[in-house]
Amino acid sequence: MSEDLRFDNYLIKTDRSYMETHEWVKEIEPGIFLMGISDYAQKMLHEISYVQFEDPDEEFEEKDTIVVVEAIKASGDIYSPFKAKLLENNENLEDSPELINESPFEKGWLCKIKALSDSRTNLISPQQYLEIIKAESEE
Amino acid sequence: MIHKRTQAKWEEPLILNKGGAGRRAYIPESVNLPKETIPDEWIRKSPLELPQVSELELVRHVVRLSQMIHGVDVGPYPLGSCTMKYNPKINERIARFPGFADMHPQAPEQSIQGTLEVFFWLQETLKKLTGFDAVTIQPPGGASGEFTGVLVIKAYHEARNDTKRDTIIIPDSAHGTNPASAAMAGFKVIEIPSTEDGYVDLEALKSVLTENIAGFMITNPNTLGLFEPNIQEICKMVHDVGGLNYLDGANFNGIVGVIKPAKMGFDVMHMNLHKTFTGPHGGGGPGSGPVAVSEKLRKYLPVPIAAKKDQTFYWDFSNKKTSIGKVHGYNGNFGIALRALLYILRNGGPGLRKTCETAVLNANYLLHHVRQINGLTIPKGKNVPCKHEFVASASKLLKETGVSTNDIAKAMLDYGVHSPTVYFPLIIKEALMIEPTESESKQSLDLIADVFKEITKLAYSDPDSVKNSPHLTSTGRLDEVTLAKKPVLSQLIEKKDIFS
Amino acid sequence: MSPNSKNYFQSYLGIGPEEEAEMLNSIGYNSTIDLFSDVPQNLIERTPINIDGPYSEFELNSIFKKISQKNFNDHLSFLGGGVRDLYIPAFLEELMRRGEIYTAYTSYQPEIAQGMLQLIYEYESQVAELTGMDVISASLYDWATALGESARMMMRIMKRRSILVANPISPERLEVLRTYTEHSGFNIVLVDGEGTINQNDILIIIEEDSRKDKKEREIAGVYFEIPTFHGVLPSQVDEFIDEIHKYDVLVTVGIDLISLGILRTPAEYNADFMIGEGQILGSGVSNGGPLLGILGTKYNRKWIQNFPGRLVGKTTELGSDLPGYCITLSTREQHIRREKATSNICSNQTLMAVNAGIFLAGLGPKGIRDLASGLVDRAHYLAKELNKLEGIRSPVFEPFLFDFVVDFGSISHEKLEEQCISQGILPGLKIEGTSCLRLISVSDKHRKEELDYFVNVISEVSKL
Numbered sequence A: 001m002s003e004d005l006r007f008d009n010y011l012i013k014t015d016r017s018y019m020e021t022h023e024w025v026k027e028i029e030p031g032i033f034l035m036g037i038s039d040y041a042q043k044m045l046h047e048i049s050y051v052q053f054e055d056p057d058e059e060f061e062e063k064d065t066i067v068v069v070e071a072i073k074a075s076g077d078i079y080s081p082f083k084a085k086l087l088e089n090n091e092n093l094e095d096s097p098e099l100i101n102e103s104p105f106e107k108g109w110l111c112k113i114k115a116l117s118d119s120r121t122n123l124i125s126p127q128q129y130l131e132i133i134k135a136e137s138e139e
Numbered sequence B: 001m002i003h004k005r006t007q008a009k010w011e012e013p014l015i016l017n018k019g020g021a022g023r024r025a026y027i028p029e030s031v032n033l034p035k036e037t038i039p040d041e042w043i044r045k046s047p048l049e050l051p052q053v054s055e056l057e058l059v060r061h062v063v064r065l066s067q068m069i070h071g072v073d074v075g076p077y078p079l080g081s082c083t084m085k086y087n088p089k090i091n092e093r094i095a096r097f098p099g100f101a102d103m104h105p106q107a108p109e110q111s112i113q114g115t116l117e118v119f120f121w122l123q124e125t126l127k128k129l130t131g132f133d134a135v136t137i138q139p140p141g142g143a144s145g146e147f148t149g150v151l152v153i154k155a156y157h158e159a160r161n162d163t164k165r166d167t168i169i170i171p172d173s174a175h176g177t178n179p180a181s182a183a184m185a186g187f188k189v190i191e192i193p194s195t196e197d198g199y200v201d202l203e204a205l206k207s208v209l210t211e212n213i214a215g216f217m218i219t220n221p222n223t224l225g226l227f228e229p230n231i232q233e234i235c236k237m238v239h240d241v242g243g244l245n246y247l248d249g250a251n252f253n254g255i256v257g258v259i260k261p262a263k264m265g266f267d268v269m270h271m272n273l274h275k276t277f278t279g280p281h282g283g284g285g286p287g288s289g290p291v292a293v294s295e296k297l298r299k300y301l302p303v304p305i306a307a308k309k310d311q312t313f314y315w316d317f318s319n320k321k322t323s324i325g326k327v328h329g330y331n332g333n334f335g336i337a338l339r340a341l342l343y344i345l346r347n348g349g350p351g352l353r354k355t356c357e358t359a360v361l362n363a364n365y366l367l368h369h370v371r372q373i374n375g376l377t378i379p380k381g382k383n384v385p386c387k388h389e390f391v392a393s394a395s396k397l398l399k400e401t402g403v404s405t406n407d408i409a410k411a412m413l414d415y416g417v418h419s420p421t422v423y424f425p426l427i428i429k430e431a432l433m434i435e436p437t438e439s440e441s442k443q444s445l446d447l448i449a450d451v452f453k454e455i456t457k458l459a460y461s462d463p464d465s466v467k468n469s470p471h472l473t474s475t476g477r478l479d480e481v482t483l484a485k486k487p488v489l490s491q492l493i494e495k496k497d498i499f500s
Numbered sequence C: 001m002s003p004n005s006k007n008y009f010q011s012y013l014g015i016g017p018e019e020e021a022e023m024l025n026s027i028g029y030n031s032t033i034d035l036f037s038d039v040p041q042n043l044i045e046r047t048p049i050n051i052d053g054p055y056s057e058f059e060l061n062s063i064f065k066k067i068s069q070k071n072f073n074d075h076l077s078f079l080g081g082g083v084r085d086l087y088i089p090a091f092l093e094e095l096m097r098r099g100e101i102y103t104a105y106t107s108y109q110p111e112i113a114q115g116m117l118q119l120i121y122e123y124e125s126q127v128a129e130l131t132g133m134d135v136i137s138a139s140l141y142d143w144a145t146a147l148g149e150s151a152r153m154m155m156r157i158m159k160r161r162s163i164l165v166a167n168p169i170s171p172e173r174l175e176v177l178r179t180y181t182e183h184s185g186f187n188i189v190l191v192d193g194e195g196t197i198n199q200n201d202i203l204i205i206i207e208e209d210s211r212k213d214k215k216e217r218e219i220a221g222v223y224f225e226i227p228t229f230h231g232v233l234p235s236q237v238d239e240f241i242d243e244i245h246k247y248d249v250l251v252t253v254g255i256d257l258i259s260l261g262i263l264r265t266p267a268e269y270n271a272d273f274m275i276g277e278g279q280i281l282g283s284g285v286s287n288g289g290p291l292l293g294i295l296g297t298k299y300n301r302k303w304i305q306n307f308p309g310r311l312v313g314k315t316t317e318l319g320s321d322l323p324g325y326c327i328t329l330s331t332r333e334q335h336i337r338r339e340k341a342t343s344n345i346c347s348n349q350t351l352m353a354v355n356a357g358i359f360l361a362g363l364g365p366k367g368i369r370d371l372a373s374g375l376v377d378r379a380h381y382l383a384k385e386l387n388k389l390e391g392i393r394s395p396v397f398e399p400f401l402f403d404f405v406v407d408f409g410s411i412s413h414e415k416l417e418e419q420c421i422s423q424g425i426l427p428g429l430k431i432e433g434t435s436c437l438r439l440i441s442v443s444d445k446h447r448k449e450e451l452d453y454f455v456n457v458i459s460e461v462s463k464l
């Protein structure tokens, strides 16, 4: 596996894909994905205070909001990367939303989804994602 | 060195935790009539632990708390977009005249001629000031006015069977209520980017103008405090595809008495009487958000509207069938509408014009001084005067010292100056939106500028002292994170110990 | 009324004419109108807009004194239906005149607004105590818009598109509810009852809906009022709400806050949401506004995330255990969530909430009980006395609390109003669509003599 990337003090794990809207998406079994938000996104939101989940078993179209992550003065909608079914939410976050700040890529995962379409056009590589946050922070 | 001020720091317990058994500040009028009972199944069983305090205890409590509040009556309040101007005291006296304060809204017309006259007079006056043909005073706040206005737009298209118009365009610099109101009315929202200069991007606008567009919502002067130079062209572009133009009149103070909004090409607008026309802000409201429209939209306004025939006033329900319906249980915030009318009449045409020009002068004077402060920049409006407000950015300061807009806002409080609006509009990083209003004196503008100067200087020499501010307010910074995780929203929640 | 050309408006300007010139000069302009040089010149009015004024303070005072006296506020009023003209104690009026309170805005900077935030928290806490609901909004515009917001919230939470509403409900509240929902694709279904809630029909409709596929279900919630718009206390509400809940449908009740001095609370009968009109807690009827929309619920994080408008909570100062108060859970609101916000509300009725909090603290537990039972005694006495008159049925519906419907028989609305007004009385609220039914509401301003006077006048009118 290639070495993780860094931009400024933002970590970008290379074992997964990203979205332009700052989600990470990792295929854990064929067609089954874990989702979370990037290190950059959690740092932009600051201290996360609540995660608003949808009900498991519901289906979502591409770009539908599948989770909302809330901080004090900002919130982030997490979009479904493709048509998908929500399998499971990370219930640990209900009592400990700070896990997203502490461990955005591991303990702070948000939900597990099952792809209902083959489209992966919303996914980008770690390298591409790095360019995006680079552009954003230079703005 | 400028003088700081120390705010009162009373350690005042919650009123629910004060007092003692049997104390009673207010004993209602008793009546000499037989005691009645209510059905057994309805008798209250839960305890009722309201405070038991004497009148003096209660008065002291509230007076002490009031000393821990910053209002316009206390000091400068340059909170951008909110027009924190002076609230004339004559308005307070007149609003409390018994005929105004104690009158039921549904009394028969002959018994409320005074009320109707106030509504009618204000409607007629707002028509003249805006250049529009019809006005409703019913919306109880600016956001409610927006909701009313976009529903009027919807009704207009629907009446023409033009049902595909499901989208409202809004610039990315817009206030949050604009997209929220459009969405509440069932519209999709398209946000368009602004140009480098902070204006509506005509190309971006053109690219989204289709026959699905119901309308375009814009604030002018915009939320950067700049007048949109192409506003007439913009309105025409929207009209050309069959859309209507909505003006968010929150910034009316920047043009009132000098420009009539209807002339720019708008079809509908709301005003915020609590901003431009001195309704006191009340710690968050009440406001009042009348909506003015052109002739072709008149029949969609909420009813009733005050009308006059010969010398008699009456409620006109004639457009009930075409109206979008009521947006308030009665006729809106009469008390605020009355204060606005009083203020307008006190000024007259010449006074409002002078007011507007002075507000713009004060803003430009302060802008001139803020522009020279190291660490702050004025990202937009390089070569034009601002209108009633302007937006600075602390991005440079943040990069160079780690001191953010939020830190500046907090540090200002120690000087007895309220902070500007922060982090709005969203298109400016580390935004400080500054609106001094015409009420402030030159000394007070100089003070605000000096406070910015001193804080930014301190940011370079001792950033931590800024980051740890405020020091002299009744409390320091609060633990907002724990609260958002475990929201203690009433003493009942505390008593039930919900979070343990 | 000839407008006076004097510069009375100078009172409100921070700078004088000489200073103006100096300031303009210092920033490189000659005249204030030059500050509009960036504006397309065809938009600029060349002369002041021709409106009335300027008036001196003295002139305004006299003109508006006269206008206010055209209102018949000294008439003995039996108007209610949502707002109520109750006596306001002097200390409350005096406290609300404090400029620190009424000239502040939203407490965006909590460090400099602790007094305001504590007053709001005390309001929330006392209404919570009174209603049993843990979370109280601070605040909504009025009862009617609180109903609109509550209906939208129930539909958001349940992801369904219809609300059942028990009729009788005030026509104004119903109309606002429709404006808030029907234009954006939601449905309001009215279920008629005779003065009270038609529990049977409501349950039948819900039962039918519940048989649909989960995704096809329409009914998100039920709304009814206690007492109803016609004054009636329904029976067996606990069982009714339990039944509704069995079908996975939410309940909002509209209540009279003062009635809770003696009545069971919405928390006791397990309503999900509670709304009401806060004007009755110490502010004037003021021609219908400013009012105070109250919305409350039990603590349920998911629901609270769907709440409209401001919420103030209690926390501590960073690095100490001193209590502090601030606005919280703002991520629901328009300034952060924009088109996805739970509501568009921004400015609200905070001042009226503060007023209501101080009023409740002044009343205390005994005061609100006395106030409520005093209204019951007055209403029942009046209803009985009216019923003794030939051709008049009073009350039409029972059991009732503070307000009741009277059937004035052969006395038409027009005749009743004309005769009563000429005798100094505003005879209650005409019930829409009827020829002789009116809703009569009492106030603590009514003494026995006044009630008797009303009865006498009606007695005379009935003989005309």
Ligand SMILES: Cc1ncc(COP(=O)(O)O)c(C=O)c1O
Residues within 6 Å of the ligand: B081, B082, B141, B142, B143, B144, B175, B177, B178, B219, B223, B248, B250, B251, B272, B287, B288, B289, C345, C346, C347, C348
């Ligand atoms: C630009 C703008 N638009 C709309 C509003 C909403 O007005 P209100 O708070 O009266 O609902 C505001 C108020 O803050 C505003 O600044």
